[in-house]
Amino acid sequence: MKAYNFAFFDEGSKREIRRATVKAISIPGYQVPFASREMPIARGWGTGGLQLTLSLLGQDDIVKVIDQGCDESVNAVNIKKFINKMTGIRETEQTATATIIQSRHRIPEVELRADQILVLQVPIPEPLREVEPSEYITQRLHADQEYSAIWLMLFEQIMKHNKMTTGADHPVLVHQRYVMSPSPIPRYDNCKLHNSKALILLGAGREKKIYAIPPYTTVQSLAFNDYPFQTEDFSGRTCHLCGASAVYFDELIDEESGHKYYQCNDSSYCLQRLNQELL
Template sequence: MKTSPHFAFLDEGSKKEIRRSILKAVAIPGYQVPFASREMPIARGWGTGGLQITLSVIGKRDVLKVIDQGSDESVNAVNIKKLVHETTGVAITEQTREATLIQSRHRIPEIHLTNDQILVLQVPEPEPLRTYEAKNTITKLLHSEEEYSGAWLMLFEQIMKHGTTSTGADHPVYVNGRYVMAPSPIPRFDNEKLNQSEALILFGAGREKKIYAIPPYTDVVSLAFDDHPFRTEDFTDKSCHLCGTSGVFLDELIDHHRGERVFQCNDTNFCIEQLNKKEREEVGTSEG
């Protein structure tokens, strides 16, 4: 049973207004575009900004995938999928390669995205300058003047205190050589996937009422000093204990049966795909 008389829940006027904001965001990469964030049947802070983008751009032929920190089956992901499906009837998938529209919280899929896909990232805090400036009027002025010394000072203080930058996630990036942007709380490991991405990447912050974007094939560089280059999380010599894959973002877990630490692919769909590939190779080898 549909929860709204409108296709994709929102009325057409609301979707048009959000799409206009998206178009402006695409035209000015990294720039935060204000929009009239609507009340949604989920709490603010649970992905209302990303959900409004998804509902505004989705079409009847789209195939939707929703993930939360790499998982297709978290409460947040399942509820968003249910709402979108019940108000659109679109196909739902857990396969990254099959999806035309992917909404995500805190991760970019491990599988390479293509130019016929759109990635929507949920954003809790869109302002990368918020850690040292609370007033929106000031942050807008700083962006307009390209005055980002505060962001550099923040990284410098981290290096002085810890010997390296300590941004575990949401490490600020330069977009198209102009705007400093918050990439959403993705791990540093995913920052490099933003650079020259084939897919259109849209960011939605419902509570803060901002939309911004990285168009395909846009230069995105993580902020770093020449003598302290940007570094991602280090998974050297580590691999997934299930599929054996290395070179991906891994979660550290405790195997209670063996009483030891193990690492596992954070992206559940990617892990399953690698397991299936490994199984096919083993079957082919045994038959050969």
């Protein structure tokens, strides 16, 4: 007799999470409250994303877990170990092989397909939280589609720094209705949300919220006409390992020479390119 049900949760808990997920898919960008369960990992370390993943997994699924582009970080490795112990399903580091991809702070470089699901871990799901501490008031502002405070925040950044200074988690408008926090992905990844072929689910365990971007949904990063949205600029740079360009890079410095060089942030993408060169 197994000590735990398949995928850790009892079937009633899975159904409750799935119902919230279906509602989130039906109303793109809307934050759906759900009864976030206690998990054997601390809140803030991906419990929201993990609950989504566990509620969706089946025996035939293949899971990939990444943390800031890396498959072998502490967060990613421990979540994979837990999923494997609770399900026994296959794991992979190849984006193209996975059916469910759980990620923290990055969207893979390989374009996702319609038969894949991307689950993003979210620490703070409320895009209005920086300008309004009250949950009751933020709900009213969303209902009224009143986002002037966010526009004012971006305007103040331009007045102080002559540019928008959101390094990550830049707010987006989903389906011309809800302003949404895309999780702390870099600005470079915001464009991957627009008209994505894959279903994108976002879960915040500590804040008890689930929201979603269904496939082929319009997603626009907030910006002004005279100060358009700009991503990180890696033009003219290549990965020192695989030679890739037009991807999101980590900037590294050689301790001995002080020389600056660049490496693909997506570790499995870089490794795949290296293996292809060796064949």
